[in-house]
Amino acid sequence: MSDAVEMEKQVAAQAAAELVESGMVVGLGTGTTVAHLLPALAKRRLVLRCVATSPRTEELAGRLGLDVVPFTFDHLDITIDGADQISPQGWLVKGGGAAHTREKLVAVTAERFVVIADSTKLVPVLRPPIPLELLDFGLESTFERLGAVRRRAVPRSPDGGVIADFMGEVGDPARLAARFEATPGVVEHGLFPPGMVTTIFVGRGDTVERIDRRAPRAGPGA
């Protein structure tokens, strides 16, 4: 990874860390951009409870002194995570780190879902691979019905799912997402719709572009 890209991840992560306030319950994504977020958050010495989307994030956050707790919440104040691709319409592809099932759950539970990315993640159209998590039971049948899927040479997810990638044409992401959701054996897919995302911070050199996509969801009791 070039120094320029690392710098963009760093400035995007720093901007997102500044949205976090003491007392919040924070969802932490997974990946190399999130690896910049964790020290930026830890440095602020806020009183937080954090939910991690992968054992890697849990381990790193814990080492930095962040309080990582089990995901037993029906509401998170904010979730911050990276992305593999961001379309002009705001669709995301996630799951390059195979954590997309947990990442989607933590994203939809949050009042604000904030995406942090370097500028290489902005793409004119979404393209394969689209990450999938599949049930091991009946795997050959699921592969057959999905077509154009290849198993990824990585360990299963922490929830026992098989990680694979859809390599066919993406076309309309809403249609493809609906197709995955209608396919028995698909635990989760890496297409995240625009309505899920509150804000995107994109690193541009040593500056950050902020793209606001939707208002924060109402909190509990609102």
Ligand code: 5RP
């Ligand atoms: C992990 C993810 C990551 O957020 C995505 O792959 C981006 O990773 P990175 O910040 O390393 O580019 O979805 O499942």
